[in-house]
Amino acid sequence: MMKQKAYSTWLAALAICLFNIASRPGGALKTFRINGRAQGTTYAVTYYAEREAVSQTQTDSIFKSLDASLSIYQPGSLINTFNASREGVEMDLHLSRVVERSMQIYKQTGGLFDITVYPLVNAWGFGTKDEDGLPDSAAIRRILPCVGSVNLQTSGNSLVKSNPCIQIDVNGIAQGYSVDIVADFLEVRGVSNYLVEVGGEIRTKGRKYPGKEKMSIGIETPSATEFDTPVIREVISIGDGAVTTSGSYRKFRQSGGLRLSHIINPKSGFPVQREIISATVVAPDAITADGFDNALLAAGVNGAFEILKKHPEMDAYLIYKKTDGNVADTASAGFARHVVR
Template sequence: MRYLCVLLVTCTAFIHQPAWRKFQINGNAQGTTYHITWYAQDSTISHQQIDSILQKIDTSLSIYNPRSLITQFNNSTKGVVMDNHLEIVFNKSMEAYRQTGGIFDITVQPLVQAWGFGPRKVASLPDSAAIRSLKGCVSSLNLHKKGNSLLKKKTCARIDVNGIAQGYSVDVIARFLEANGIRNYLVELGGEIRVKGHKKPDDVKMKIGIEAPGENDFELSMIQKIISVDSGAITTSGSYRKFYESEGKKITHLIDPRTGYPARSELISVTVFAQDAITADAYDNALMIMGLNQALQFVEKRNDIAAHFIYRTANGSIGDTASRRFYELLQNAQSSALNGER
């Protein structure tokens, strides 16, 4: 009788277990769109909660918000007291600055603005004299952290964290989902993605497509490759993402702080995989500026990131390559496809 009761309780619990449901929230933030998908038996996450999180980040990190903490820092002569968002992003930015030998540099903002990618419109492109003058303000060594304050060593120092803020925002949303008991999700903001767990009820890994530029390097054509993962983040930087034409030239948003000019290399796009989106986002732009050989060597020496590169070959055709660990991700996706996962 005791075993029969146990069996009945077990069966009853199984019968009344809620089915997996797919939840989605889509919206606009940070000058782009976001898409969140998660799988759970039930959920109380709301669109308003997500928008509130992203708006709070904007009040800290947006150079387009005239009242944001970063705008206050840029307009100050000495600095500001940081909130938690700015402190985390600043610490990661300084780490990336050191690791890349100054190629990733959030103090590049004066040059970014001069080339027409800041919050103010510009009437003309900067000449060599203007660039030399602005470069004197560009170096993360001009920043100093004291307690929870971010201070300037030069009053002209200004920062722009757009190269890392979206990845950080994705991580913040991911942490919010996990704090609410969600273990199977995909968060995407402006093309920066973080995933965890599996698609339910099929229990298969999440699949992420890699953008492939068109023949002129400045247009998207289609998804080129797919990776399959159950944990981690993937971000992409490309010359086709933000640019404009001036005097017959395409000016990309990727400004090399070492030269003061838009980066010029054979790379068309770089896709980075890491365990969190802030790390992936911190390095994708820097790898684009490095160029293929240096970027590939840089990635292969690290065990915290993997990368895929699309580039223009010497004869004008488009080629692609990847780091060893990224090839493993591609092989895993192919194995999943052969095993019938969808």
């Protein structure tokens, strides 16, 4: 009996060993690319594998599932059902994960990142409703009681609002989450070298093949002379992680000679008027980077560094406009290790 048991154990160990050997990649890795449109923007997936592991159809299906949950632009989506409700909804897995992380970042940024900003986003003409004019101070004061993530509660799978006028918009974090979902799907399919990009939000792992080079990412920013012309200011390589950028120059409205940013301060109710032009965040995952980049931009240079002090897992690169109109940059201490020289 003891010999039979030992023999069985040896066979099991041999089977595991043979499986591990068989599962190791032996052939040359090929380049696979998937491109498309989703979430009102473009996406691009590049991965390296011996054979096709993820298809265009599978990728599009992932985005379809995400939009059905998180898109304010898709009629009948779960988030729109919540916004139209008086009390709340039962969340699916996507909405639950995004709301949970959003509530954490809301607290970690002192309320600068707030998904309940949607009524203000609409009022300033950056949401789903076309607004010709701009709201005055009185209109903003009427909206502010409908803003604040303290008015959201979760109970089990339920997302509950304390005021019927509470509405949420997760666009400030959903693309980062989408990047993570696609990246995680690649890894489940056995892919360990990839780059996933959705609307400029990126996550990478491994290296480029066949040369095994590090994956490089350009940080886009307006030049000092042509504010409307984007240029590549820095090139970075982040290894296994994510990088996202929020820029006040990307989406705006003109009013009386002022550029009104699409990033709204949920406390004041008005578009952010800060010196930062763009904030790039490097983090372990894209949902984290995406959630924090808007908050850093809204915090200003000094406020951004106060937030970063509490989050050593993140690095940031800030481009800002000085009082004399010139463009300058600054970064957290750890950002230099990502710069490609």
